[in-house]
Amino acid sequence: IENETNRQVTYSKRRKGLFKKAHELTVLCDAKVSLIMISSNKKLRDYVSPSTTTKQIFDQYQHTMGVDLWSSHYERMQEELKKLNDVNRSLRREIRHRRGESLIDLNLEELYHLEQNVESAVKVIRDRKYHVIGKKTDILKKKKKRAESIHKVLLHELVARDEDPYGLVDNGGGDYCDPDIIGCSNTDSCMFALRLQPNFHMGEGSDLTTYTLLE
Template sequence: MGRGKIEIKRIENPTNRQVTYSKRRGGIFKKARELTVLCDAEVSLIMISSTGKFCEYCSPSTTQKKIFDRYQQVSGINLWNTQYEKMQGHLNKLKVDNNKLRKEIRQRMGEDLNDLETEEMRGLEQNLESSLKVVRERKYHVINTQTETYKKKLRSLHEAHGNLLAALEGRDENGDYMTGDNGGPDYEPAIGMANRGSHIFAFRAQPYQPNLHDPSYGIHDLRLA
């Protein structure tokens, strides 16, 4: 017993509609492939579902563009006129915007001012003043930032210099002279290394040794270690 005739109308249930579309789409593509093989036909098939999903089939012996070109020749309809006119309109709009921007740039540089009315020149002047104000604020901000950075670097260098001098004189962080085991100032630790090419010099402050016969009594004796 055969199936009853199905009434052709829109399927209201979304799930059933999608299932029916998927099944029948497969059948149509199958028939298109069979026509291509059995009849040596050039077949082009384009399908778009209600959800916007795009599917297409084209015979291996041709391309979609060739099919469209042949369709234009047979039907006498130019498929590209609408698209060409749309692109041409968009191009013209871009040209107008480009010319307008170029003219504004020239006017900001003091050119092409002859056609401007008094109000237009006043508006241009206000725009230039506003732009100049923004540029100056940005410039001062950059200068202040750089100044603060250099001040911090300078304070750091001064602090490092002071620490090196203190270490050279054998003083601690409070400015007091450090004492050794014998009660005198302790200058024994090495205080610096200097690398000059292949020669490395190590400078060391020796412990203070008073010399009563030396007229420079009281001056620290710095020697090369």
């Protein structure tokens, strides 16, 4: 079937039909059935009679046919295990050398290559360290700049809040009790002009209220 969609639909229908027949053989004929199917998209489907397992089917097949299905597979697994053990020993040996251990058996050329490898590793580590330090420094600079900006705003608000609401009015310098300026009636009494906050104003007009100070 050339069309992929039609091929998958046909495969699904036929697979269900085979599994149905296998189940009928198991129930009606007391047969041990095992089916393994792999589609073109590598999906595996299998069926095995409830009274057995796939491994038991394979074992019975080997016994009946006089063949060993696992020997070649076992040999391949042993070869793969040997390769992995060799790689593991080599890596452990390299780790010991990089830690400065078990160097007595190394010749001059091996020691030179080991030195080069260690220096290269140190350079990579150092570059990474400086990169991390640079990023942290940039972050701290940004935090410091932001903290300074917040500090300036808070300081400005604090100064504005603590400003004396009853500060003396500056009349251009000199004695505040100059009678020609603010009308001191005599030397024993003097008029001072005080600035009040807007919420203390009693009405429209000037925001200055005068009080007579007496001894």
